[in-house]
Amino acid sequence: MAKMSERVKEIFQKQHDVVLATASKEGIPNVVVVGAKKIIDDETILISDQYFDKTLANMKENPRAAVTVWEKTEGYQIKGMVSIETSGPRFEETMRWIEDLGKKFNVHLKSKGAVILKITDIYTISPGDSAGQKIA
Ligand SMILES: Cc1cc2nc3c(=O)[nH]c(=O)nc-3n(C[C@H](O)[C@H](O)[C@H](O)COP(=O)(O)O)c2cc1C
Numbered sequence: 666m667a668k669m670s671e672r673v674k675e676i677f678q679k680q681h682d683v684v685l686a687t688a689s690k691e692g693i694p695n696v697v698v699v700g701a702k703k704i705i706d707d708e709t710i711l712i713s714d715q716y717f718d719k720t721l722a723n724m725k726e727n728p729r730a731a732v733t734v735w736e737k738t739e740g741y742q743i744k745g746m747v748s749i750e751t752s753g754p755r756f757e758e759t760m761r762w763i764e765d766l767g768k769k770f771n772v773h774l775k776s777k778g779a780v781i782l783k784i785t786d787i788y789t790i791s792p793g794d795s796a797g798q799k800i801a
Contacts, residue, residue: 667784667801668707669743676736677704677743684733685712687723695719701763702732705781710743713759714778721778724749730782733790740790741800743782750779 669677677683682700689695697720701713710732714721724730724747731744750756759779767774787801 666708667745667787669704669784669787670801672739673734673741673743673787674704674707676734676739676741677702677710677732679736680734685720686731686733687720688727688729689719689723690726695723701766701776708784710745710782710784711755711759712780712782713763713776714749714780715763715774715776717777717780721749724780732782735790738792742786742788742790743784744786744788745782745784748781748783750781751777755779755781 682698683702684696685699686694686696699712701715703711705711728746728748730747731742733740733742735741756779760776763774763776786799788797788799789795790797
């Protein structure tokens with residue numbers, strides 16, 4: 666497992682929407698934008714699935730996923746393994762969170778699952794000599 670630094674967590678939290686990449690078992694890539702995301706702990710991210718289609722299909726057949734976050738020219742790739750929870754306390758809490766979020770914007774939002782990303786590697790993507798290097 667790899668731990669997010671305070672700075673990586675700060676950028677993750679500040680960024681309204683982050684980029685989530687998955688791949689099918691044949692290696693066909695897919696990239697989406699997600700806004701319903703939170704940090705569980707230094708090694709774990711939670712993303713709520715409201716609309717995942719190819720993303721969900723990919724995660725079911727290939728648990729490897731990557732999230733990219735950035736602020737100005739400072740960015741990170743957060744890579745890991747996902748599991749999908751559709752019952753239990755974490756899912757129920759996610760359902761309440763998403764329902765409340767919908768109410769705030771006067772739209773109906775429903776979580777279908779809590780995607781738990783256990784972080785295995787973190788790389789910097791900031792332009793410069795260390796771009797692409799593993800930092801955790
Ligand atoms: C700004 C923005 C935020 C989004 N946030 C979420 C989200 O938090 N959860 C979700 O399930 N889909 C979210 N979506 C929808 C996905 O990006 C995407 O449309 C959906 O997963 C279907 O694409 P797929 O077939 O590649 O999975 C968001 C889309 C946009 C444009």
